Amino acid sequence: FTLLTANSPITEMKAKNIDTIKTLITIAHTDGNYLGSSWLDVVKCISQLELAQLIGTGIRPQLLGPPSKPYFPSPLNNFTSLGQHNSHQSNSLNLSSLDPSVKESIGETSSQSVVVAVDRIFTGSTRLDGDAIVEFVKALCQVSLEELSHPTQPRMFSLTKIVEISYYNMGRIRLQWSRIWQVVGDHFDRVGCSPRQNIAFFAVDSLRQLATKFIEKGEFANFRFQKEFLRPFEHIMKKNRSPVIRDMVVRCVAQIVHSQAPNIRSGWKNIFSVFHHAASDRDESVVALAFSMTGKIINELYAEDFSIMVDSFQDAVKCLSEFACNASFPDTSMEAIRLIRTSASYIDANPQMFAEGMMDDNGMVSEEDRAWVRGWFPLLFELSCVVSRCKLDVRTRALTVLFDVVKTHGNTFKPHWWKDLFQ
Numbered sequence: 001f002t003l004l005t006a007n008s009p010i011t012e013m014k015a016k017n018i019d020t021i022k023t024l025i026t027i028a029h030t031d032g033n034y035l036g037s038s039w040l041d042v043v044k045c046i047s048q049l050e051l052a053q054l055i056g057t058g059i060r061p062q063l064l065g066p067p068s069k070p071y072f073p074s075p076l077n078n079f080t081s082l083g084q085h086n087s088h089q090s091n092s093l094n095l096s097s098l099d100p101s102v103k104e105s106i107g108e109t110s111s112q113s114v115v116v117a118v119d120r121i122f123t124g125s126t127r128l129d130g131d132a133i134v135e136f137v138k139a140l141c142q143v144s145l146e147e148l149s150h151p152t153q154p155r156m157f158s159l160t161k162i163v164e165i166s167y168y169n170m171g172r173i174r175l176q177w178s179r180i181w182q183v184v185g186d187h188f189d190r191v192g193c194s195p196r197q198n199i200a201f202f203a204v205d206s207l208r209q210l211a212t213k214f215i216e217k218g219e220f221a222n223f224r225f226q227k228e229f230l231r232p233f234e235h236i237m238k239k240n241r242s243p244v245i246r247d248m249v250v251r252c253v254a255q256i257v258h259s260q261a262p263n264i265r266s267g268w269k270n271i272f273s274v275f276h277h278a279a280s281d282r283d284e285s286v287v288a289l290a291f292s293m294t295g296k297i298i299n300e301l302y303a304e305d306f307s308i309m310v311d312s313f314q315d316a317v318k319c320l321s322e323f324a325c326n327a328s329f330p331d332t333s334m335e336a337i338r339l340i341r342t343s344a345s346y347i348d349a350n351p352q353m354f355a356e357g358m359m360d361d362n363g364m365v366s367e368e369d370r371a372w373v374r375g376w377f378p379l380l381f382e383l384s385c386v387v388s389r390c391k392l393d394v395r396t397r398a399l400t401v402l403f404d405v406v407k408t409h410g411n412t413f414k415p416h417w418w419k420d421l422f423q
Contacts, residue, residue, distance in 0.1 A: 268312035
């Protein structure tokens with residue numbers, strides 16, 4: 001009855017259709033907790049309503065490019081523009097030829113009352129219960145995929161709304177937010193790997209904004225939700241081969257490190273994973289930026305507060321090993337090996353921190369062996385990998401550093417550690 005999702009042309013819209021739209025929006029606002037899977041019909045209607053609003057302003061919907069920015073309440077309103085848009089070229093519909101009643105009906109879709117009512121659905125999503133908000137988010141993601149799959153002019157209306165409601169609902173209890181992010185994170189995985197570069201770019205930048213806001217909140221001990229939140233960056237870096245998008249991912253993660261380093265906890269594992277994927281790249285700018293940030297973390301942030309970053313140590317040395325094995329950039333390889341040598345000093349100075357940190361071994365490793373299992377052994381193993389994988393000059397340098405580490409710090413090794421080392 002809204003006529004928005006029917007086969008009839010929108011130029012047949014009557015007053016009764018407008019009344020139906022308003023009623024549907026009101027139901028969504030007042031009874032959203034009881035809609036369940038019917039949220040999909042509501043969100044489809046809202047998506048098409050946006051097209052009707054654009055028709056009312058005289059813009060051809062089939063010529064719409066992506067919006068330049070989603071709306072955000074301050075301070076989250078500084079999204080990067082997507083560049084050139086052809087939304088407002090002089091391709092308007094000839095509304096003057098329509099019946100006056102139809103013109104009035106189409107114009108009513110853009111009325112202040114309708115616009116405010118639609119916005120209220122999204123801003124009011126914080127009042128939905130735990131199950132309803134998940135259904136709402138699922139519906140938004142499904143409609144967003146449909147919008148983005150248009151063969152010539154994809155739309156990003158629902159994607160911007162996903163970003164908005166993620167911001168609005170970030171204050172929910174961890175259990176509810178985890179269910180929301182499971183859906184939203186999977187959507188960012190898909191959209192961030194879109195073959196359309198402007199869509200993927202927008203998704204990555206949106207993810208950066210949300211991640212920055214989320215990490216600002218900090219993370220309690222023994223919680224690892226930052227790790228889940230940052231996982232889409234890893235997925236996009238692993239699956240998207242576009243040099244522009246890969247560069248964008250590295251820059252976004254680098255900016256998060258610059259601005260939020262004191263608040264990052266479990267997220268360090270994802271950050272090193274992103275840089276690990278960048279380390280084997282053939283694009284010099286991607287490798288250079290990723291290695292620059294990795295060096296900053298090892299030289300500065302580890303030195304300032306190693307205790308909150310100790311759980312990421314194995315990921316750090318694995319990342320450095322990957323940089324060392326990139327044959328395209330020999331200078332970076334040598335510097336990476338030097339940073340592995342520097343990392344050894346953090347184990348030597350802080351063995352107790354490896355015993356105190358969070359463990360993934362379910363208590364199978366004794367406290368006195370944790371510095372070996374989580375520190376020395378991963379470091380020496382990665383050096384041995386460089387020795388076996390790389391060109392002669394790099395492997396020679398890695399072998400020299402390996403023996404230097406053993407010679408300098410071997411006096412602290414326990415007898416059974418030596419057995420592990422030689423096996």
